[in-house]
Amino acid sequence: MEFFQPATWAEALQMKAAHPEAVPIAGGTDVMVEINLDHQRPAAIMDLNRIRELAEWERYDGMLRIGAGVTYTRLIDELGDRLPGLAMASRTVGSPQIRNRGTVGGNLGTASPAGDAHPPLLATDAIVELASTSGTRHVAIHEFFTGPKRNAMRKDELIAAFLVHPATGPQQFSKVGTRNAMVIAVCSFAVSLDPTHRSVGTGIGSAGPTPLRAPRAEHFIEDVLLDENLWNRKAEVSASALKRFGDLVARAAKPIDDVRGTAAYRRHALAVLARRCMTWAWNDYRLAA
Amino acid sequence: MRIGESVLRPDGPAKARGDFVYSSDLRVDGMLWGATVRSPHPYARIVSIDTMEAGAMPGVKAVLTHQDVPGRNLYGLEIEDQPVLASEVVRYWGEAVALVAAEHPEQARRAAEKLRVEYEVLQPVTDPDYALTSDAPRLHPDGNITRRVKIRHGEADPTADIVVKGEYEIGMQDQAPLGPESGLAIPDGEGGVDLHIATQWLHIDQKQLAGVLGLPPEKVRLTMAGIGGAFGAREDLSMQAHACMLALKTGRPVKISYSRTESFVGHVHRHPGRLIYEHGANRDGRLVYVKARILLDGGAYASSSTAVIANASCFAAGPYRCPNANIDGMVVYTNNPPCGAMRGFGSVQNCYAHEAQMDKLAEALGMDPVELRMRNALETGDEMITGQVIDGPVPVAELLRRVLSMPLPASGEFSGRAGRVLDGLVPQGEGGDVELTSRPGGVSNATHGESVVRGVGYAVGFKNIGYSEGFDDYSTARVRLSVADGRPRVEVHTASAEVGQGLVTVQAQIAATEIGVTDVVVLNADTRVGSSGSSSASRQTYITGGAVKAASEAVRERVLELAQSELRAASGLRIENDAVVDAVGNQVIALATLLGDAVIDETREFRPRRTHHLDPETGQANAHMQYAFAAHRAVVDVDTELGLIKVVELATAQDVGKAINPIAVQGQLEGGAAQGLGLAVMEEIQVKDGVIRNASFTDYLLPTILDMPPVRMDILELGDPNSPYGLKGVGEPPTISSGPAIVAAIRAATGREITRVPVRPHDLTL
Amino acid sequence: MRVSTTVNGTPHVADDVWEGESLLYLLRERFALFGSKNACEQGECGSCSVYLDGTLVCACLVLGGQANGREIVTIEGLDGAKVQQAFVVAGAVQCGFCTPGLVVAAHDLLNRVPNPTDAQIREALAGNICRCTGYAKIIDAVRLAAGSA
Incomplete structure (x- = not known):
């Protein structure tokens, strides 16, 4: 060597x-x-x-x-x-x-699919x-x-x-691990809101051969936010839209069964993480002074 | 320094300074490093082994195979069924096949890689149920059943008003002591060897090594090196024979120190189990019968499987009065990793099952689960399912009452504030915002309170202290009183293993208490003194403590005889604070003066009362000499959508008979509960097709400081009339019922019937 | 290769170092400083925690050559009497294999946060696995060390 x-x-x-x-x-x-x-x-x-x-x-x-x-x-x-x-x-x-x-x-x-930095980097282009x-x-x-x-x-x-780019709006990151610290992600998710461009970025970790984006979920929620004039109204996103966003994120994943978790669980958990992250980020945006 | 006082451990300062010498810290000039070549297959026939290329690698001084084993190439704690180096067949993934010694560990590893072994790969037996069938290949000459224990108690076919059934599965837990298997073997130049080793029992190692090395025991001398935890993992031989063989072959000192990955294949694990239960009870909640089939996977070699299955069977009904029992316990050989001793030793697996059953029964009866347990709680004088009438304090109901009455932690009040996670993102170390770290998932930021449901669960468990079934349980202690630097000094010498539990402190406390001398030194353990038995079965404070007590009493008597004959003093003399005092406490003579150059040296063996073998057909016998009990309450927050768990608090009550060193007792209760928590929610060696898939601390997860909650403790000292000072063994009960209480709490939070541990997120969500 | 480094204020040189040796190996096997422990050698247990140029790191994850010219402080050279004493007094030491790493990590925490909350203690020590104690007395020890400042 x-x-x-x-x-x-x-x-x-x-x-x-x-x-x-x-x-x-x-x-x-x-x-x-x-x-x-x-x-x-x-x-x-x-x-x-x-x-x-x-x-x-x-x-x-x-x-x-x-x-x-x-x-x-x-x-x-x-x-x-x-x-x-x-x-x-x-x-x-x-x-x-x-x-x-x-x-x-x-x-x-x-370039591990489980790298924790990857989802936020994907979400922020x-x-x-x-x-x-x-x-x-x-x-x-x-x-x-x-x-x-x-x-x-x-x-x-x-x-x-x-x-x-420095954040122009709220960002969130969530990860699932089977221990409360020091754990490699079973799956993870990042979301970034860009109020300037009225866009939403996503990143998925540990649920595919590579870290992934969820473009359909991004487009869907961007459309919801625009169509309902939510960026300006700063109103809540409907529960059904948030759920749909989560489901689309889960659908974008290509998980496998491995020693840290099953593919089915990863999909399930991603839908939850994505819904929660989007909720938190959006509430941050709405409630920001 | 007296018993009953919280005494700081004498090795504490050295350990905190980093000066304490563990087995992996040993080093002498000119030593070689040993490496082990291991099987890549769980089951295969060895066709040939070619050592030529490995032997020619740089720095290599020896390459050894089964042909180089000087003595008998078989060893084992209870059944000699395991080769030191595999000869014809390998029976598990990672089994040792050959050894290399080289100047540098990297040279040894690279040479090990060059060993050519041709295998004929066989289809491994990886399912313990399949191992029982006639289709399965016989992995050992006597077949695949290592031991079957039948317990037949009471009526053959009892009937009951209410019947609940359940099937439970327990994953394979690792002891994961932080100190790796390691040691240093030094040849004496006359055909013998000195082994410096971290082991739970020096003399059983010596006995096995003598056989394997073909040497008389006096030619295999063992000296205890610092032990970085054990928990059962150091009961069997790991690298002991290998290091000795390499040292004897090369004539040079040889050190072997396993990597963490190698450690996972280098020691036995807690048996995974499949348990099928049926409980019958009357409408008033009184148990009528318990039927159970307990199948433990012993893996490739027997280790202590035969004793583990006896425990699993004897305690299958839990600490409850049950007039009728039909228990079939079996432990089988497979091609999975060998399993053996781990803290709790057979009582952990069944506790998950009988406690789940009690909760199920309570639900079927519409009864409070704690009330149901108390109604059936064993009491002094009750007959166990083995027919043994249990004596001494049996505070099962009292322990439950105590954990029930402890205050509950404040309910989780999550603010529900969204997105304030960055509040915690002040510079590193100044983070740790309570809200995030207290939630399921911790700083992973998985929930801000969404779907978090709190559950509370209870469990109680018990097990035997000390060896069982007629095994000669004894310990030897030598206590020596002399005058050093003008002061009386006591040296205590035993072969017992200080694995971290605090035995070294307890020995000193007992000698100080019995002799009345303040300066007590506990010598390092070695084989120059008689056996102490193992540091296992929660037995050392009892047995070695008993031996130290006996030897100390003998020393004291001789001192008092001396005082009486020298001074012609009246009887009623005592020793206090380094002086002989009379009946009213006045000093008669300083010990140093009395003794002068004299040395008082006494060695004693101590044996507790005898135990007896289980009847092979009925499992009836007085098989155990003491029982210890603990109850736990767990408070758990579960993110029910993600299946993530945060154990909020554990509460426990345990009868320790007499707390010889209360601070150490607390440490046992807290640490033991942490290992119980580990098995309940995260720790599992995942084996697929005989191969361990997570042999590292990256994927075999141990509880961190963010996983382990505070433990509320109520330590009872009820005094056992049969034991020294009335003490009971302490170490294992905390590991038995803590996990089942956590799982009960998870059930309460989720409403799910959880039948497998560790509980995985997908078990709670999909 | 040769590695020259300052350990606990004293220059240390090792020759014929295999390039794959970690700082932990250097400390233990070449400089006979065995206080930093080899429990996992993958950064998952914190038992080999040392300061590298004043920063808390796992010595097992530093390649020997990376330590060239750097200043290392190990448990043997730590001004850690207060923390060490607190660990002993609080009953936070059992087998002790994790203790040196925990002492160094706690020392680092208390340097940055003299009076940490329990949550801060837990987050700062999350990289140090203890298999014996269940951590309660470790938290006691850090509180005690903080209080005795």
């Missing part, structure tokens, strides 16, 4: 170009488990902790550009007000020790910034996940950052 420790981003990209087999490691919360439990013996590992710009975030063209190495703890502390959905999801990641090390960049790199020695490219989050633990990265690329 080789160990690379680039000091700069440029150096990291050169190393990745020269050693495309090198597995990047940041917080180690995925990679180290694989190594410690002898599931994986990468030919090379590249430590990204030394690269200062990866741990920075900034405003960028109306969005937030958040370095791939920003930890969950910092996301909660520093960006919780602007990215409430992501912050809520971050709070459910592991434990304080894990949130102090784990990063959204790592979550994206692993985040963009993943990939870089290599041949340049930088932006991939829309809904095109980023290509299969179970697979993503759109090329072998020579590293995740530089993700870009996301």
